[in-house]
Amino acid sequence: MNSLAKVPVTVVTGFLGSGKTTLIQHLLANANGKKLAVLVNEFGSVGVDGDILKSCADASCPEENIIELANGCICCTVADDFIPTMEQLLARPVRPDHILIETSGLALPKPLLKAFDWPQIRSRITVDGVIALADAEAVAAGRFAPSPDAVEAQRAADANLDHETPLSEVFEDQIACADIVLLTKADLAGAAGLEAAKAAITAEMSRSVPMLAVTNGAIDARLILGLGAAAENDLAARPSHHDGEEEHEHDDFASVVIDLPEVADIDVLVASVQRLAREQNVLRAKGYIAVAGKPMRLLLQAVGERVRHQFDKPWGAGGRQSKLVVIGEHGDIDEAAIKAGFGFSGSGI
Numbered sequence: 001m002n003s004l005a006k007v008p009v010t011v012v013t014g015f016l017g018s019g020k021t022t023l024i025q026h027l028l029a030n031a032n033g034k035k036l037a038v039l040v041n042e043f044g045s046v047g048v049d050g051d052i053l054k055s056c057a058d059a060s061c062p063e064e065n066i067i068e069l070a071n072g073c074i075c076c077t078v079a080d081d082f083i084p085t086m087e088q089l090l091a092r093p094v095r096p097d098h099i100l101i102e103t104s105g106l107a108l109p110k111p112l113l114k115a116f117d118w119p120q121i122r123s124r125i126t127v128d129g130v131i132a133l134a135d136a137e138a139v140a141a142g143r144f145a146p147s148p149d150a151v152e153a154q155r156a157a158d159a160n161l162d163h164e165t166p167l168s169e170v171f172e173d174q175i176a177c178a179d180i181v182l183l184t185k186a187d188l189a190g191a192a193g194l195e196a197a198k199a200a201i202t203a204e205m206s207r208s209v210p211m212l213a214v215t216n217g218a219i220d221a222r223l224i225l226g227l228g229a230a231a232e233n234d235l236a237a238r239p240s241h242h243d244g245e246e247e248h249e250h251d252d253f254a255s256v257v258i259d260l261p262e263v264a265d266i267d268v269l270v271a272s273v274q275r276l277a278r279e280q281n282v283l284r285a286k287g288y289i290a291v292a293g294k295p296m297r298l299l300l301q302a303v304g305e306r307v308r309h310q311f312d313k314p315w316g317a318g319g320r321q322s323k324l325v326v327i328g329e330h331g332d333i334d335e336a337a338i339k340a341g342f343g344f345s346g347s348g349i
């Protein structure tokens with residue numbers, strides 16, 4: 001690559017559990033000869049997504065090119081974390097051909113785009129495109145992206161509903177910033193669900209962008225990399241609920257890390273996660289679990305009541321230590337209640 005050429009950066013945004021890590025796994029496995037680097041930003045202090053991606057490292061993206069920025073929203077820690085990390089990547093003897101940034105599910109993409117105008121990096125990198133992932137099944141069910149007519153109907157029916165929820169604002173900011181929207185979990189949504197999701201998203205967008213259906217992150221990289229959007233120069237076309245604010249807060253959301261004992265029955269664990277989603281409005285749970293009699297660790301990821309799990313690899317030198325990151329709206333996160341929901345107080349599940 002010409003050292004004077006700007007390195008393209010793709011920002012992958014999307015709500016909690018929309019499939020960002022799965023998409024990036026697919027891109028790493030289908031790099032088409034490009035040297036990639038990945039920045040992973042997580043909400044919570046345990047880097048589950050980064051660990052998953054590091055297990056996919058290969059010659060196109062060695063492990064040292066997969067960098068975690070944990071326990072702090074990337075759009076709020078630009079000076080402390082993002083800019084120094086980008087400078088380090090660009091200073092490496094072998095500079096990446098393309099950089100992927102996986103934002104936290106709670107991040108607002110527009111403040112991050114503004115960071116690309118910082119003097120230290122603006123002449124060396126450009127935002128090739130913003131890819132927003134939307135869970136088609138959830139959107140079709142009316143979550144996070146209600147149409148204006150539906151919101152007005154709710155307001156008329158209930159005087160307490162005089163504004164949109166924080167979740168819907170996060171979702172709307174993400175899709176409004178996008179160059180392409182990927183409708184994930186297409187297999188779960190079905191044809192009718194995909195059409196409903198497209199209609200809901202179209203109603204919220206101020207401009208027309210392509211929407212593509214995706215299952216398990218499988219998409220031709222040529223469709224989403226190499227867009228040449230230069231999004232950092234196109235901020236006016238990407239409206240946000242937070243335009244005009246000097247900064248924004250994430251006080252609406254909170255995360256806790258739960259240390260769990262060794263699990264004897266995976267089905268009991270899954271049922272506990274599903275019950276917490278119903279009863280305590282847990283939005284997302286993810287982590288690694290030690291299962292009795294199993295040498296490999298169990299990777300568990302949940303979006304609401306939808307739980308997926310698999311044994312991914314043997315426990316490392318650090319030993320068998322079960323940890324689960326639980327994320328929800330601030331008033332719903334009660335560590336003691338969550339522990340009780342798992343049916344243990346230090347004695348085991």
